[in-house]
Amino acid sequence: MPHSVRVRFAPSPTGYLHIGGVRTALYNWIFARQHGGKVILRIEDTDLERSTDEAVGWILDGLQWMHLDYDEGPFRQTERFDLYNESIDRLLAAGKAYRCYCTPEELEVRRKEALLKGRPTKYDGKCRNLREGEREGPFTIRFRAPQTGQVLVDDMIRGTVIFDETQMDDLIVRRSDGSPTYNLTVVVDDALMGISHVIRGEDHLSNTPRQIQLYEALGFQVPRFAHMALILGPDREKLSKRHGAASVSEFRDMGYLWEALVNYLIRLGWSHEDQEIFTMEEILEKWSLDDQRKSPSVFDHDKLEWLNGQWMKLLPAEEIAERLLPFLKERGVIEEEPDRNWLAEVVVSLRERSLTLVEMAEKAEFYFRDLEYDQEAAEKFLTADAEPLLERARGLLASQDDFSQEALHGALRAFLEDEGIKLKILAQPLRVALTYRKDSPGLFEVMEVLGKESTLERIEKALEWIRNR
RNA sequence: GUCCCCUUCGUCUAGUCAGGCCCAGGACACCAGCCUUUCACGUUGGCGACACGGGUUCAAAUCCCGUAGGGGACGCCA
Numbered sequence: 196m197p198h199s200v201r202v203r204f205a206p207s208p209t210g211y212l213h214i215g216g217v218r219t220a221l222y223n224w225i226f227a228r229q230h231g232g233k234v235i236l237r238i239e240d241t242d243l244e245r246s247t248d249e250a251v252g253w254i255l256d257g258l259q260w261m262h263l264d265y266d267e268g269p270f271r272q273t274e275r276f277d278l279y280n281e282s283i284d285r286l287l288a289a290g291k292a293y294r295c296y297c298t299p300e301e302l303e304v305r306r307k308e309a310l311l312k313g314r315p316t317k318y319d320g321k322c323r324n325l326r327e328g329e330r331e332g333p334f335t336i337r338f339r340a341p342q343t344g345q346v347l348v349d350d351m352i353r354g355t356v357i358f359d360e361t362q363m364d365d366l367i368v369r370r371s372d373g374s375p376t377y378n379l380t381v382v383v384d385d386a387l388m389g390i391s392h393v394i395r396g397e398d399h400l401s402n403t404p405r406q407i408q409l410y411e412a413l414g415f416q417v418p419r420f421a422h423m424a425l426i427l428g429p430d431r432e433k434l435s436k437r438h439g440a441a442s443v444s445e446f447r448d449m450g451y452l453w454e455a456l457v458n459y460l461i462r463l464g465w466s467h468e469d470q471e472i473f474t475m476e477e478i479l480e481k482w483s484l485d486d487q488r489k490s491p492s493v494f495d496h497d498k499l500e501w502l503n504g505q506w507m508k509l510l511p512a513e514e515i516a517e518r519l520l521p522f523l524k525e526r527g528v529i530e531e532e533p534d535r536n537w538l539a540e541v542v543v544s545l546r547e548r549s550l551t552l553v554e555m556a557e558k559a560e561f562y563f564r565d566l567e568y569d570q571e572a573a574e575k576f577l578t579a580d581a582e583p584l585l586e587r588a589r590g591l592l593a594s595q596d597d598f599s600q601e602a603l604h605g606a607l608r609a610f611l612e613d614e615g616i617k618l619k620i621l622a623q624p625l626r627v628a629l630t631y632r633k634d635s636p637g638l639f640e641v642m643e644v645l646g647k648e649s650t651l652e653r654i655e656k657a658l659e660w661i662r663n664r
Numbered sequence: 665g666u667c668c669c670c671u672u673c674g675u676c677u678a679g680u681c682a683g684g685c686c687c688a689g690g691a692c693a694c695c696a697g698c699c700u701u702u703c704a705c706g707u708u709g710g711c712g713a714c715a716c717g718g719g720u721u722c723a724a725a726u727c728c729c730g731u732a733g734g735g736g737a738c739g740c741c742a
Contacts, residue, residue: 207742242741299740306739313665316738335740353669362667362738370740377742401668401737424670424735431734459676462691466677469690488677490670491735498676498692508705548704558703572702622701634703 200232201391204258204265205381207239208250211442212257214494215396215426215434218460222423223394224263225461228479235388236268241380243273257443261453262475270388272380279375282383282413283336283368291412292368295322295337296330317364336369338379338409346404351392351421352487358404366405382406386415394421394484397491398433421484424464424491434494450522450552454510455503464488472505504550512539515546515555522556528563540644544636561630562644565653568660572633581624582661587614588621589654598647600639607639628657 204220206212227234238254240246255269272279286292295318302318309316322330323339340363348356368379375383385393400422410417428438435441440449446456458473465488467473467481507515516538523529541562542555549555560566568577591610595603611618622638629641629650642650 205742209742239742245741295740302740310665310738315666317666333740348668356668358668364738367740372740374740376740381742396736397669398736399742402742404668422669427735429675433736462676464677466690469678471676471691488670492677493675495675495692501692504705547706618701620701626702630702632703636703638701 199391200227200230201235201389202227202232202394203235203237203385203388203390204263205237205239205384205395206254207242207245208247208254209242209245210250210253211444212254213434214441214443214446214460216254217257217261217263217443217456218426218463219395219423220258220263221261221457221460222421222484224265225478225482226392226394226484227266229482232391233266234264235270235390236265237384237388238269238271239377239380241272241374241377243374246273253442253444260443260447261457267388270384272384275380275384276375278387279380279383280369283375283379286338286368286412287336289412290339292336292338293323294325294334295365295367296325296332296334297321298332315362317362320365323365333371335367335371337365338368338405338412340365340405340408346407348400348403348407348420350400350403351419351484352424353400353422353489356400356403358401360404360408363405363408366409368409378402378405379409382409382413382415385418386410386413390418392419392421394423397422397425421487423487424489426463427491427493429493431491431493438494439496450554450556451499451503452506452510452518452552455499455506458506459499459502463492463494464490471502472509500550507546507549507551507555512542512546515539515542515552519552519555519559522552523559523563526556526560528556528560533563537644544640544644548636558635561632561635565656566631568627569632572627572631573660576623576627576633577657577661577664578624579661582658584616584621585624585628585654585658585661588625589651589658592642592647592654593651595647598643598650600637600643603639603642624657625654628654 202223204223206216206220224234226232236258238251240251251269258265283292305319306316309319318337322337341360342363344360346358346360346363348358350356366378367376369375384390403420403422407417426434428434430438440446443456447453454474457475457478461473461478461482462471465482465486473481513535516535519538519542520532541559545555545558549558588607588610591606592603595606597603607621608618611621623633626635626638626641627633629635629638629645635641645653
């Protein structure tokens, strides 16, 4: 049976793109790419109250930023109501579904009662065997769920999971307003779109037996399922907004690289030897759904940050420079486009000490404009004692033609040796003069990137400051 | 409450299917040393876990039984 692999990502556009959502998308995408299959994007917007076009935009942006493309779609379920209705009518005609006149209020009362008495909270079947015209009013359509056997879910991650049909509920498949509901639309779409593998979060595991019943009632072929363990917050509950950042856009805005996020996400529940850093190519080569752990994992910001720091050093400086640009603009550090080659030099000097693009943009600020001296740094290092030394260093630098860091290092070293002074003594005042801070990239690097003119200007300015203090 | 899933350092994980190589390995975080012009990076070392209780076995993190804990689902949401 050489059927092709077809997977789907099926978010509902009711809010931001959750980090768990992109992980699902990521797994599906990798699985498809590994098997030469297709990725279908389907927007599950049957909840007319909560779905918004804005949220659709966020989803599309998020996927694009994560470099997860798709082959078909996006399809919208609201444009496919005819298909769902046809299936519902088929169920009705076959006696596999029936009208239910129970109101939400009635159901709520009975549900609470069942909960109180410790009984399963499923529908009690009141309208299951109604005679024609026995009840009146608005009605929903319920699926007549088989009640006597078992449903086996053959899950690629969790093995075979058995559910008793006595536990199965008569699901509502059509609301009283005529719109179809989730469990029906998923089944119809997955079947009609030829989805071969359904890879989704574990929160859907208990829906799976109901969906299998529907597949069978409709005569559809049941796809393979894989339910991945959820991502938890520090309190071990499903990760959500109240745990802090939970949407892709937030991570993007915090200055994370998509490569790092992908890398982090793939290491949740999976590993390969002692390797921590994975490129997408390596992931495609090494990752397998079969190795996926069953237990949920807690989201660890510290580790993501560390990984991001690694990726900051791994990617070409020109690439980082490109991605740094919006953060520099956002901070108001630059208005015009800086020279790319020069920006790349800035990046090289900062990448060892920046975990995120935001941090890098902050640290880069002194390269672009004059700043106030860090108060503590100025008090400690821009002192009367330091003035003569700084003055002589300025003279030396002024006569220096080669401003490469190697040349600068050599020249300054020789000078200090003559004077019998340790580099340490000059370095800090000079650092504060050039960067306005007490911590910075290496001095000689800074001077090279800054260039002769700015370097001398800044030392001049610092000397003036000392004289005026 | 009912059903289902899960359980190795604080966290992510290796080892569990094929018991001995594991008085449990790696990574993040934390602490200390080294490197060093600052901050970092890097590097070396330290701290730190088989949820618990029974069994089976010469031998159990690994197999069996039980208990406890955590999570998810129970909607005219998806």
